[in-house]
Amino acid sequence: MTRSPRVLVTGSLGQLGTTMVETLRAKFGNENVVASDIKKPAPEKRATGPFVYADVLNYRALEQVVVDYGIDWVVHFSAILSAAGERNPALALNVNVNGFQNVLELAKNHGLRLLSPSTMGAFGPTTPKDATPDLTIMRPNTIYGISKVHMELLGEYYTEKYGVDFRSLRYPGIISADSPPGGGTTDYAVDIFHAALKDNRYACFLKHDTRLPMAYIDDCIVGTMQLLEAPQEALTQRVYNVHACDFSPEELAAEIRRMHSPDFAIEYRPDFRQAIADTWPRTMADTAARNDWGWNPIFGTTDIVRTMLDKLGPTYASVNSSPPAPADAPAVIAQQV
Ligand SMILES: NC(=O)C1=CN([C@@H]2O[C@H](COP(=O)(O)OP(=O)(O)OC[C@H]3O[C@@H](n4cnc5c(N)ncnc54)[C@H](O)[C@@H]3O)[C@@H](O)[C@H]2O)C=CC1
Numbered sequence: 001m002t003r004s005p006r007v008l009v010t011g012s013l014g015q016l017g018t019t020m021v022e023t024l025r026a027k028f029g030n031e032n033v034v035a036s037d038i039k040k041p042a043p044e045k046r047a048t049g050p051f052v053y054a055d056v057l058n059y060r061a062l063e064q065v066v067v068d069y070g071i072d073w074v075v076h077f078s079a080i081l082s083a084a085g086e087r088n089p090a091l092a093l094n095v096n097v098n099g100f101q102n103v104l105e106l107a108k109n110h111g112l113r114l115l116s117p118s119t120m121g122a123f124g125p126t127t128p129k130d131a132t133p134d135l136t137i138m139r140p141n142t143i144y145g146i147s148k149v150h151m152e153l154l155g156e157y158y159t160e161k162y163g164v165d166f167r168s169l170r171y172p173g174i175i176s177a178d179s180p181p182g183g184g185t186t187d188y189a190v191d192i193f194h195a196a197l198k199d200n201r202y203a204c205f206l207k208h209d210t211r212l213p214m215a216y217i218d219d220c221i222v223g224t225m226q227l228l229e230a231p232q233e234a235l236t237q238r239v240y241n242v243h244a245c246d247f248s249p250e251e252l253a254a255e256i257r258r259m260h261s262p263d264f265a266i267e268y269r270p271d272f273r274q275a276i277a278d279t280w281p282r283t284m285a286d287t288a289a290r291n292d293w294g295w296n297p298i299f300g301t302t303d304i305v306r307t308m309l310d311k312l313g314p315t316y317a318s319v320n321s322s323p324p325a326p327a328d329a330p331a332v333i334a335q336q337v
């Protein structure tokens, strides 16, 4: 392909889609990246390039976008995450299974490259928890995990049977200051920064010692671009573990105390998300991703904490220094963060 690929991003208004669209547009040109979701974009997002309202459950609507815009590649980010999925398993099953099947059929029928991320949540309680390999026991007990195993296997099947260029990475929890998380078990690792800067205290929904794999958004997006652009012949498998760092809530809180405030207070009130986290790996082995297409994350826990505090700090500094809002004014925090 000599011209820039034309890329469709589903779920473009979610936590990862927001940054992925910006990155793709910077690389391939605004007009070559079509953002889509079932929400209304803010005017500033709409201004940077094409946006279409498209439900991934509607095959014809997706196909029309592919035909109208001459799409070559699809980055499929529409999904219902782990905690939201346990709240509404029927919705998660529908979006994650039927939505993915639609996108996969589209890739088959129109010769598209398809990147659809998986997750550490595709592993389950009987999976080895440390240095979890790419190939191991996968018997998740969340609807999110079950739907992602289905996605991985079906993608591989379409590659084998129909030659679809399907690619996937099993992300750890992703931490970003730029867009809010969408209903996952690792959301605490974003929420904690907002709470630290706003109130200097946080009530964590996971236990103090729950160690999970994590990555900063910049590493996540760089790695996703690397896999998306890798030559077919470099890929020895279709689905890759990626790991950047791992920590527990108490370790994260200690770093926040060190870098932000020694008085930062955290209490632990585990809820239903603890049972989900308990089934996930503590660390993942990602040698194949490093060897095949150059996965090489640079943000460790300390870097993440410093970056999150630096990026979010100014917003809260201005909020905290504002005069008290009148009782009937809308919440400033909700508007700005
Ligand atoms: N954020 C994270 O920590 C991780 C994310 N992932 C995966 O990365 C992908 C993106 O995740 P996030 O951006 O965090 O999710 P998110 O929940 O922030 O965004 C998902 C987007 O999908 C859209 N969506 C939902 N139903 C739809 C439908 N029927 N049609 C079209 N769009 C629909 C939502 O409106 C939302 O904007 C997902 O596949 C997720 O499983 C995997 C591991 C970690």
Ligand SMILES: CC(=O)[C@H](N)C(=O)O
Binding pocket: 081, 082, 083, 119, 120, 121, 144, 171, 172, 173, 174, 183, 184, 185, 186, 187
């Ligand atoms: C790890 C994920 O897939 C996501 N962040 C979630 O917690 O559901």
